[in-house]
Structures are given as structure tokens and as C-alpha cells.
Amino acid sequence: MKHGTMRKFGLVLLIAMLGAGLAACEEEQGPVEEAGENVDEAMDEAGENAGEAMGEAEENVGEAMGEAEENAGEAMGEAEENADEAMGEADENAEE
Numbered sequence: 001m002k003h004g005t006m007r008k009f010g011l012v013l014l015i016a017m018l019g020a021g022l023a024a025c026e027e028e029q030g031p032v033e034e035a036g037e038n039v040d041e042a043m044d045e046a047g048e049n050a051g052e053a054m055g056e057a058e059e060n061v062g063e064a065m066g067e068a069e070e071n072a073g074e075a076m077g078e079a080e081e082n083a084d085e086a087m088g089e090a091d092e093n094a095e096e
Helices: 001-025 033-096
Strands: none
Touching: none
8 A cells, every 4th residue: 555655646746847847948048049939030021021022123123124125126026127117218229
């Protein structure tokens, strides 16, 4: 009977120690834990900011590419007109 009582007492003591240990973990954080959380928050914020910046950059590049395409098309059209005029003048000069 003594063996069973000691075993129960040891189990109760173990449970009490584990409970006290868990309760101690829930107390205020120390400076290291706070610094760790600050670093985590800063990294999360930096990741979000980088994602936003990449999205804006992608949008700006897309707009610039569209403008470049329009400008190139206009330049090609003007070059074609100029070439047609030059060919017409060359034909006229050749006939004279």
C-alpha cells in the first residue's frame, strides 16, 4: 500500500510541477522574446513592402512597354510614309 501511495504522490507532484512550469511560460516576455517578435514583425512588414513595390514596378514596366510600342508603331508609320514619298520623287526624277 505504501508503494501505491508514493506512486500517486509522485504523479500528483509531477503534474503540479508541469502545471507550474506552463504557468511560468505565460508570464511577461523577456527582452529576448520581445526582440524576436520585433524582428519577426519587421521581416513580415518588409516582405509586404517588397511585394507591393514589385507590383508597382511591374505595372510601371508594363505601361512603359505599351508606350514604347505605340511610339515604335508611329515611327514606323512615318518612316514608311517618308520612304513612299522618296520613292515617288525618285520615280519622277528618273522619268525626267
